[in-house]
Amino acid sequence: xxxxxxxxxxxARLPDRFYTRMKPTPVQKPELLxxxxxxxxEMGIAHGKDEELAEIFxxxxxxxxxxxxxxxxxxxxxxxxxxxxxxxxxxxxxxxxHAKIRRDIHLKGSGxxxxxxxxxGRAWLGPVLREYVISEAMHALGIPTTRALxxxxxxEPVYREEGSLPGAVIARTAxxxxxxxxxxxxxxxxxxxxxxxxxxxxxxRHYPQASDPLDLLNAVMANQASLVAKWMSIGFxxxxxxxxxxxxxxxxxxxxxxxxxDKYDERTVFSSIDHHGRYxxxxxxxxxxxxxxxxxxxLVALMPNGDHAVEIFTKSVQTMPNLIxxxxxxxxxxxxxxSDATEADTAIIGDLLKRMQNGGAxxxxxxxxxxxxxxxxxxxNPDEFREWERIWRQRLKSEPDPESAMxxxxxxxxxxxxxxxxxxQSAVYDDLKPFERLLSVFSRPYESQPxxxxxxxxxxxxxxxQRTFCGT
Ligand code: AMP
Ligand code: MG
Numbered sequence: 001x002x003x004x005x006x007x008x009x010x011x012a013r014l015p016d017r018f019y020t021r022m023k024p025t026p027v028q029k030p031e032l033l034x035x036x037x038x039x040x041x042e043m044g045i046a047h048g049k050d051e052e053l054a055e056i057f058x059x060x061x062x063x064x065x066x067x068x069x070x071x072x073x074x075x076x077x078x079x080x081x082x083x084x085x086x087x088x089x090x091x092x093x094x095x096x097x098h099a100k101i102r103r104d105i106h107l108k109g110s111g112x113x114x115x116x117x118x119x120x121g122r123a124w125l126g127p128v129l130r131e132y133v134i135s136e137a138m139h140a141l142g143i144p145t146t147r148a149l150x151x152x153x154x155x156e157p158v159y160r161e162e163g164s165l166p167g168a169v170i171a172r173t174a175x176x177x178x179x180x181x182x183x184x185x186x187x188x189x190x191x192x193x194x195x196x197x198x199x200x201x202x203x204x205r206h207y208p209q210a211s212d213p214l215d216l217l218n219a220v221m222a223n224q225a226s227l228v229a230k231w232m233s234i235g236f237x238x239x240x241x242x243x244x245x246x247x248x249x250x251x252x253x254x255x256x257x258x259x260x261x262d263k264y265d266e267r268t269v270f271s272s273i274d275h276h277g278r279y280x281x282x283x284x285x286x287x288x289x290x291x292x293x294x295x296x297x298x299l300v301a302l303m304p305n306g307d308h309a310v311e312i313f314t315k316s317v318q319t320m321p322n323l324i325x326x327x328x329x330x331x332x333x334x335x336x337x338x339s340d341a342t343e344a345d346t347a348i349i350g351d352l353l354k355r356m357q358n359g360g361a362x363x364x365x366x367x368x369x370x371x372x373x374x375x376x377x378x379x380x381n382p383d384e385f386r387e388w389e390r391i392w393r394q395r396l397k398s399e400p401d402p403e404s405a406m407x408x409x410x411x412x413x414x415x416x417x418x419x420x421x422x423x424x425q426s427a428v429y430d431d432l433k434p435f436e437r438l439l440s441v442f443s444r445p446y447e448s449q450p451x452x453x454x455x456x457x458x459x460x461x462x463x464x465x466q467r468t469f470c471g472t
Pocket of ligand 2: 254
């Protein structure tokens with residue numbers, strides 16, 4: 001059986017200046033490392049042989065109905081505006097439309113494009129498998145995200161700071177790859193007709209209920225507020241929250257130097273180039289508001305009455321911190337067994353986090369241990385926890401079954417950075433067993449898995465990964 005994909009490529013029907021039509025650059029010796037058959041079925045993709053899947057998802061073979069292109073976008077990177085970025089090492093093959101669900105199929109690492117600037121257009125195996133594991137784990141945790149459809153080794157070397165490394169391509173899916181930076185690209189050129197087309201495309205595709213740019217802004221802000229609150233609730237640090245890595249759909253995208261926190265420290269930063277902590281854990285709720293303000297700026301251009309629109313849009317953006325706070329309160333309330341946390345519960349949550357920070361407590365394990373009555377052991381000084389525990393237990397008296405609720409709100413198994421690094425080291429030597437193992441365990445993060453206890457362990461001091469390099 002040959003591979004068939006139900007393509008319907010709405011983005012390719014947008015005007016030419018939205019992209020460059022081009023094929024991926026073929027690779028020498030594609031070899032399928034992993035194929036997400038379950039996701040493929042959901043997308044109406046009929047499977048073929050591994051060799052054919054490897055040819056397609058490395059970019060060597062263009063499947064029937066695909067219209068490959070590289071998308072153009074702009075973006076604020078660490079606060080500075082780049083008017084022209086775009087897919088520098090990626091191609092959108094097209095959109096699979098099945099059971100009324102539309103998903104982009106996007107190859108990353110598929111060769112140079114007109115947007116590559118100094119880059120080689122490629123990716124190496126490490127970040128490809130990293131993205132595969134983390135995005136699938138995020139999905140299993142219930143967090144909106146791009147998903148991994150396939151990983152293919154290219155048989156070609158890629159040169160990075162570390163030296164020569166094995167090349168790979170990841171095929172990922174998303175409800176779209178439209179970013180705040182896509183709007184910014186046309187906004188920077190004062191191309192209002194293009195902004196209008198993009199607005200219509202996005203409304204039809206993601207927000208059919210939105211009838212004007214203000215509605216769209218509010219809908220995107222609601223999704224992003226919920227997304228970032230969810231990140232906070234599992235200790236996720238994106239690492240590069242540039243506006244080109246902020247989706248309009250509200251899905252997590254671009255797993256570069258991201259990571260999950262081990263010890264709770266709200267100032268944790270992972271990206272090696274984030275010297276000022278712009279994208280530190282605790283700053284993510286601020287940054288997303290900043291990013292939405294940039295998005296709002298682009299939409300103002302679509303309003304007939306400029307000045308008045310600025311006022312209205314500004315007021316709207318100013319509501320966002322509260323939206324995030326509300327979502328945050330709901331999620332962190334659930335994490336400590338409170339079903340409907342109110343403003344009054346902010347103090348008890350904040351107090352726990354402060355004690356965790358002072359006590360060097362592990363983020364994931366402490367919350368999980370709350371349900372099991374074992375959290376004190378996570379703190380350097382267990383009495384610090386016990387003081388808090390007395391007040392907390394009082395608060396829980398009105399909750400019917402906080403223990404079960406907490407087990408559902410607090411995952412046990414998370415893709416910790418040191419485990420990901422070990423998995424990559426094995427994969428470089430052709431051993432994909434740790435990769436498969438991680439995928440399997442993290443697909444059920446809330447279930448007890450007695451044979452996976454070792455994956456709960458935080459890193460030993462020598463195993464701590466301090467920074468993740470952008471040399472992806
Ligand atoms: P990122 O920080 O990964 O979101 O990427 C920012 C921009 O750099 C995007 O336009 C990417 O396509 C581009 N880029 C990143 N790595 C490469 C590479 N190896 N070759 C070409 N372009 C790249
Ligand atoms: Mg990016």
